[in-house]
Amino acid sequence: MTAAAVGLSHSPLIGRNDPAPDVLAAVEDAVETARSFVRAFDPDLVVLYAPDHYNGFFYKEMPPFCLATEANAVGDFGSAAGALSVDTDAARSLARGVLDRGVDLTVSARMTVDHGFVQPLEVLFGGIDKVPVVPVFVNGVATPLGPVSRIRALGTAIGEAAAVLDRRVLFLGSGGLSHDPPVPVLDGAPPRVADALIEGHPPTPEQRARGEERVIQAGRDYAAGSTRMVPINPAWDNLVLDTLESGRLTDVDAWTVEWMGAEGGGSAHEVRTWIAAFASLAATGSYRTTSRFYAPIPEWIAGFAVTTAEQEPNR
Ligand SMILES: O=C(O)CCc1cccc(O)c1O
Numbered sequence: 348m349t350a351a352a353v354g355l356s357h358s359p360l361i362g363r364n365d366p367a368p369d370v371l372a373a374v375e376d377a378v379e380t381a382r383s384f385v386r387a388f389d390p391d392l393v394v395l396y397a398p399d400h401y402n403g404f405f406y407k408e409m410p411p412f413c414l415a416t417e418a419n420a421v422g423d424f425g426s427a428a429g430a431l432s433v434d435t436d437a438a439r440s441l442a443r444g445v446l447d448r449g450v451d452l453t454v455s456a457r458m459t460v461d462h463g464f465v466q467p468l469e470v471l472f473g474g475i476d477k478v479p480v481v482p483v484f485v486n487g488v489a490t491p492l493g494p495v496s497r498i499r500a501l502g503t504a505i506g507e508a509a510a511v512l513d514r515r516v517l518f519l520g521s522g523g524l525s526h527d528p529p530v531p532v533l534d535g536a537p538p539r540v541a542d543a544l545i546e547g548h549p550p551t552p553e554q555r556a557r558g559e560e561r562v563i564q565a566g567r568d569y570a571a572g573s574t575r576m577v578p579i580n581p582a583w584d585n586l587v588l589d590t591l592e593s594g595r596l597t598d599v600d601a602w603t604v605e606w607m608g609a610e611g612g613g614s615a616h617e618v619r620t621w622i623a624a625f626a627s628l629a630a631t632g633s634y635r636t637t638s639r640f641y642a643p644i645p646e647w648i649a650g651f652a653v654t655t656a657e658q659e660p661n662r
């Protein structure tokens with residue numbers, strides 16, 4: 348097989364609360380570089396690691412990670428709704444391979460996903476049904492979160508399982524880096540909020556619109572500096588990117604949940620998707636980063652990064 352990896356931040360505020368034109372142009376440049384990279388690599392399978400924001404996974408059962416053999420997008424924040432083009436056979440084969448390697452994977456035969464999965468597919472492929480995909484949910488918001496070493500183990504096991512497929516596999520991580528959007532928290536939540544987080548009642552259109560407006564307003568406040576949210580942390584974000592670029596992925600085993608949250612805010616744990624993607628690529632051999640972009644973008648509530656990596660030649 349051949350393999351590559353892309354890490355891409357997401358934000359539902361893109362196009363809704365945009366930064367200055369020069370920042371926007373730099374992002375568009377970096378994204379175009381990633382698109383060219385993906386076009387040249389021409390993957391015939393995408394393993395997509397992404398988080399959820401209480402649209403598909405709830406506290407009634409909250410797995411640390413979960414692989415889908417079928418998936419439907421809810422269409423939050425104007426993202427595409429409907430079925431993802433899941434490669435069910437590849438998904439089943441990867442699931443078996445991961446379980447065989449001793450990682451206790453949860454499998455969903457019909458996963459519900461949100462903008463975390465949809466946005467990278469739209470941005471890089473122009474839609475949610477353009478390329479065979481294996482969606483892998485990685486919990487990055489719902490505490491308690493387990494050790495990052497287990498996410499690296501998941502990524503490694505999926506990379507090893509993918510390596511026996513005769514495919515061109517792109518490992519794609521969606522989310523991060525440091526950011527602290529107003530995602531609800533179960534601990535201390537009022538009973539109605541707690542019930543929603545546990546049961547996952549689908550919101551009415553009015554409730555969804557109110558929630559989305561709250562996030563958009565938070566982006567405006569974050570950019571204006573008038574907020575108690577944890578600020579974007581470029582130093583920490585670059586430490587994360589340096590670690591992924593260096594290939595010293597075992598470093599992440601020492602990263603504690605508390606440290607990550609303190610440095611990068613409540614949603615910094617979305618970088619777990621990047622760690623999984625790069626661990627998968629690393630499991631297929633040594634790799635090198637071919638592009639790397641970073642900008643703190645408070646308007647989007649995102650330490651925003653795009654990275655592409657390929658297998659080292661002459662392996
Ligand atoms: O849907 C939500 O509740 C949170 C939305 C959200 C906002 C900013 C950055 C993100 O990465 C993100 O996911």
Ligand SMILES: [Fe+2]
Pocket residue numbers: 357398400463522523614617
């Ligand atoms: Fe997110």
